Amino acid sequence: MYRIPYKRYSFRVLFYAYEKLKMMMSIALSLHLLSAVIWVGGMFFAYVCLRPVAAQLLDPPVRFTLWSRVFTRFFNFVWPAIILLIVSGHGLISLNGGMSSVGKHVHIMLALGYLMFLLYGHLFFASFKRLKLAVAISDWEDAANRLNSMRKLIGINLSLGLITIVVASGGRFIF
Ligand code: HEM
Numbered sequence: 001m002y003r004i005p006y007k008r009y010s011f012r013v014l015f016y017a018y019e020k021l022k023m024m025m026s027i028a029l030s031l032h033l034l035s036a037v038i039w040v041g042g043m044f045f046a047y048v049c050l051r052p053v054a055a056q057l058l059d060p061p062v063r064f065t066l067w068s069r070v071f072t073r074f075f076n077f078v079w080p081a082i083i084l085l086i087v088s089g090h091g092l093i094s095l096n097g098g099m100s101s102v103g104k105h106v107h108i109m110l111a112l113g114y115l116m117f118l119l120y121g122h123l124f125f126a127s128f129k130r131l132k133l134a135v136a137i138s139d140w141e142d143a144a145n146r147l148n149s150m151r152k153l154i155g156i157n158l159s160l161g162l163i164t165i166v167v168a169s170g171g172r173f174i175f
Pocket residue numbers: 032033036040085086088089090092093096102103106109110112113114116161162164165168169170172
């Protein structure tokens with residue numbers, strides 16, 4: 001009697017494929033969440049906790065130098081976090097079967113995520129680079145303007161980040 005040769009192995013093949021998929025999803029989602037925590041949590045600490053205290057206690061030259069150095073360190077972590085968010089996010093979408101298979105909450109997360117990346121790009125290349133320059137040449141008036149624009153952008157991005165987390169985690173039950 002004719003037998004299809006691969007039929008004997010099909011269950012095992014499917015089982016291993018499923019286990020591999022689960023492992024990849026687990027790694028991608030963990031990296032995704034760690035990146036979001038580092039980026040959004042860092043903005044929360046800077047905006048909500050450090051900013052009011054630094055404004056109260058420190059004179060402008062020390063305060064601007066502090067922010068320039070704090071942001072230099074923080075942004076060293078934000079760049080890898082953003083790259084990981086994008087790569088793991090798109091990886092999760094592919095593993096879930098593509099854009100047409102994922103829920104609306106993922107579409108909203110993707111749109112808000114890219115808006116956040118764009119704002120961060122502007123914050124980094126326009127405001128932060130000039131803040132560093134102003135601090136290096138002790139131009140405190142310019143430093144104050146640059147820090148002020150960074151404050152606004154971080155306020156917007158922090159709000160978007162918190163909304164994105166709510167949509168990403170609770171959205172699947174609503175959309
Ligand atoms: C390129 C942008 C992004 C893409 C493509 C993306 C994609 C995804 C996908 C596919 C999931 C799995 C959703 C599910 O299984 O229901 C997910 C989960 C999640 N994402 Fe994103 N994401 C992006 C940006 C962001 C950003 C910027 C944040 C936060 C600031 C974020 C926070 C989360 C959270 C908290 C979850 C976990 C949801 C849960 O499992 O309960 N994502 N993301």
